[in-house]
Structure formats: structure tokens, C-alpha cells
Amino acid sequence: MLAVAVLALSLSLTAVHAQEQCIDANQHYLQMNYQTFDQSVDGGWRAVADKEGCQLAAADLIHQYTNAKSDLSEGDTKTLNWHEGQLRATAGQSQRAIALFEQTYKPTERDIAGWNYYVDATIAFIQQDKAKLLQSRETLADVKMPEGLNMTNADGKPVEIEWPMNLDIVDSFIACFGASYKEAYSGKCGGD
Template identity: 50%
Template sequence: MTMFVSAIVMASLLVAAEDRDCSYDRTAMMALSQNEFDQNMSGGWRKLADAGCEREAADLIADWRTTHKSRSTTLYWHEGQMRASIGQYDAAIALFEKARKSESEDAGWGWNHYVDGTIAFLRGDKAALLAARTRLSLMPEPEGAKNAIDIHGNPVETVWPLNLDVLDSLISCWGKSYNEAYGCLGASKAD
């Protein structure tokens, strides 16, 4: 009976995957500025990700980076997230390592602690994840963090430390896939 149910679930997932439209206009995507490609929350690579086309989104980010000879840590990070979402943990870890900030860029922000925690989760190292979470939680709020603005100059509400909620989610949902654990704390609050 369980095998039959699993076969039905798998078949429905395959049908759902086949129903997704993961096509895009490569020329138009490559013509976008990095800001338009990466930070437009309803365009660029995100449109593919929102449609459930994480693999295509990851490949598109890699293509855009290569075409534009970009070494953007943000693009490495976002490609890594897409790779982790589809279970390509080794590739995601390599990309996350490239997403680290220099000491001077990260001074006071704790980005690299977030990177450490995420990599620890993907490696299945809970002790390292907990240690990264502790380091991030102890970061004092830098001056100017309350006055954050988005790329359009609009005020952004921030919760300090940045990304602590994501590490908490990875901890709370330990043992699940990255895709499930990344947002499960927020999902459990809604339930």
C-alpha cells in the first residue's frame, strides 16, 4: 500500500514538474543589468525560481555570471541557494564559499557567520551550525542598520542580526532538506 501511495505521489510530482514553464528569453536576460537581473523580486532569475524552476534559475545565474564575467558574491550566493534547493549540496557549498565577504566588507555585519552556518547545515554538522548561530547572535547592531534602504531608496525594516532567523530555521528543522528547512520556522509560526 505504501509503495502504491509513493508511486502516486511521485507521479503527481512529475506531472507538476512537467506543467511548469521554465522557458525564458536568454537574450533579454543577458541584457539585464546585475541589479535588474538579481534584485527585481518578480523578474530576472527570480521569476524562474518562483515558478519552481530552481535548476533553470541556477543555470541562468551561472550563465549570466559567466557572460558578464561577474564575481558578485551576491550572485554566487543566489546560485548556491538554488543549487541547495535542488539537493546539489556540494555545488552549493563551493558557491557559498565564493560568497564570503572580505573582513573589511563584513566588519560588523556577520555575513560570514551566516555563510558558515549555512555551509554547516549542508554538511550535516550541527555543532558548527550552532556555533555560527551563536557568533551571529552576538553581533552588535552597527550604526546605520536601522536606516537601511532598498535599491530604490525605500526604507527597509530590518531585524537584527540579519539572517539569524534563517539559521534558527535550519536548526529548528534539522534533518530536513535545505529547501524544506530554509523557511520552515516561518511556516511553523503561521500554523
């Protein structure tokens, strides 16, 4: 029994040490605005996740941020849930990732880009349900671009996008079926 307690303490201390290596003590993550915390490519949670072995620390940071901020919009919260889910899926926490992904569904009437089909495909991939993955891919591929849709970047400049959005990722899930989420999402599976 003592050996189990010592092992648990050792694992706990290892997790704390790993957290310290991942989190920049000089950053005040919970004080960042949403844009800086979530959308900055070299700051916020992404700077943590980019460090080797720090994906779970980044997922935990997103979880803390989401729970600490009372001024987040519904869309911001769903985006943070999605990103936390991706990190957890990458680290192999499949059930937790699925629960987070399920929180990101949009009301059908507001889903003009087929987001819900992408969520379905992602969950099907993680659950290794190839039939559902293929069905979700087919449904997503049928989503037509809304007339007059003009995508712009943060500076208001036009951006060309692949349509339907996320179809390339779903195709990677199919090509990499049976691989890890991390491999499939990156498109690097099967010895590529």
C-alpha cells in the same frame, strides 16, 4: 551499452525540454542589467525559479549570466553566486552549492553584519554539522548593530530590519536540522 546510450540521450532531451518550459524565449536574460536580472522580484532569474521544477534551470541561468558579464562588481558576483548556490541547495546539489557559498565570504574587516557567520551556518546545515551550526548561530547572535546604521530601500526610504540579519534563517536551520535545505530555508519542516 546501447540501452545506456539511449537512456543518456533520453535524459538529455528531457533536460532540454524542461529547460524550454522554464526559460521564457522572449526574455533576453543575458542582456539584462544586474538590477533587473538579480533584484527584480518578478523578472530575471526569479521568474524562472518561481516555476515548479525550474530551480536548476534558474541556477544554470545565473551561472551563464555571471560568466557572460564582464562588468559585474565583486559584490554583484558574490550575490549571484549566493543565489545560484541557494537554488542548487534547494535542488539537492549540496557540494556545488557549498562551493558557491564559499565564494561569498567577505574580508573580515568589511563584514559588519556577520555575513560570514551566516555562510558558515548555511554550510554547516548542509553538511549536517550541528556543533558548527550552533557555534555559528551563537557567533552571529553576538554581532552588534553598528552605530548610526540606517538601512534604506531602493527609494531611499528607511527600512526596519531584524538584527542580526539572517539570524531567523539560522534559527530555522536549527529547528529543521535534518530536513532539506528547501524546507529549512522556508521554515516549513516537521509537519508545519
